[in-house]
Amino acid sequence: MSGTLHGIKVIVVGAGLAGLAAATQLKADGARVTVIEAQDRVGGRVRTLRGAFAEGQHAEAGGDFIDEGQQTIQKLAARHGLTLAPILRHGFAFIRYKGTGSRGRPTVHEAPWGCLARLLEPQITAYRMADKRWDGPIARLLAAVSVARWLDDVQAAPDVRAAARGLRGFFLADPEDLSLLALVDQLASEASGQGKMYRIQGGNDQLPLALARSLGEEVHVRAVAQSVMQDKNGVRVAVETSSGASSIKGQYAILAVPATMLRGMDMRPAPPPVQWRAFHALKYGRVTKAVLQFDRTFWRKRGRAWAFGTDGPTGAVWDANEEQPGRAGIVTLMAGGQASEDCRKLVAQEGVDALVGSLRWLGVGSARLLHSRLMTWEDDPWVRGGYAFFDSGFDPSLREWLARPHGRVLFAGEHTSVNWQGYMNGAVESGLRAAAEVAALVALNQRGPRSVAEKAEVIRR
DSSP states (O other): OTTTTTTOEEEEEOOBHHHHHHHHHHHHTTOEEEEEOSSSSSBTTOOEEOSSSGGGOOEESSOOOEETTOHHHHHHHHHTTOOEEEEOTTOOEEEETTOOOTTSSOEEEOOHHHHHHHHTHHHHHHHHHTTTOSSSHHHHHHHTSBHHHHHHHTTOOHHHHHHHHHTHHHHSSOTTTBBHHHHHHHHHHOOTTSSOEEEETTOTTHHHHHHHHHHGGGEEOSOEEEEEEEOSSOEEEEEEETTEEEEEEESEEEEOSOHHHHTTOEEESOOOHHHHHHHHHOEEOOEEEEEEEESSOTTOOTTSOSEEEESSTTOEEEESOTTSOSSOEEEEEEEETHHHHHHHHHHHHHOTHHHHHTTGGGTOTTOOEEEEEEEEGGGOTTTSSSSEEOBTTSOGGGGGGGTOOBTTEEEOSGGGOSSSTTSHHHHHHHHHHHHHHHHHHHHHHHHOOOOHHHHHHHHHO
């Protein structure tokens, strides 16, 4: 499609993976692009921490894993000369935090997906027969029930309940908040953390940085979009910067920001009420991510997984830098849902030593802590959460409205992805989808209104 958008001006709000992917594709198609980003950096929720770690190591404060089946982000990385490093070859195991084995260590259980999939087999089968649609009665029935209520209804065993709670490190939501539909949808697709996983060599932020370099001066940071106005001829985005207010005009705009940011943005004309309801009803998970660098990698033992889900207050734990050289190593603790608050309280009361102590079962022993960082995404004013999740109060018929174009304004971001919601790959795919929608709208507008006979012929085809 190279050159098909020659002369078209598109404004992209948000320089995360979604916005940057959209902008680079639009530029390749011949469009003139302006990207505005409120923060002082690109990448959004892809943030690699550098500088303070020993041996030049780094860690991911945001998006971490690229799954084997996520081909879109893999191809985009390769196109920009980036290499993927395989990680966590043994996948995720599950630790019941409060259970102990014969040596006083937590007991290792099967990954939670298996036991939950067996109990939910009838619901998964029905959901698949409905083609996994969110606009039908099967989805509505599942959506109205929380995972916690379902666990009560089936009188689930303690191990099953612990496994479900352990998934708050994946969904960023506790069983009391998470819709059963979200769990069934995941189980009907594929279990994350059991196939091959990768990180980008040198840090995941290498991808947004590469995309931004390809765009050059078209990316403007520290620029806050205040409003988006549109009419039949184009759009105008009001922008606030350190030097004052200004406006940017174009033919189309892509809003590649979380729904939490869309809620406060002035759009005129306003989107349909049902679309506003979708933006306001969508929840974002709480998450605190702690990265701890030690002088040695005590958790790396032959035949044992290097990643675990847990139902404890410090959340899931995994090896965070096996692809990097050096004797030192980094462990990530990802506390989602209520665990985010619990983890922060633990650190506030007992210090980072409490997080180190939570790793005794891994054999921390005399290992020395070299550096630590905590990142709480619900405190980030430009995100206000980790990534989107669906609670039992979310009407599933609203989901399609998260990505539906509003005239000349289009929407992108992981929350709009159907197959990879919550993933970096979902963000990339949503940006490319929005860019393709711009091209389609341009073609439709250039074609002009059709006669009734022409429309009937299209329908017959």
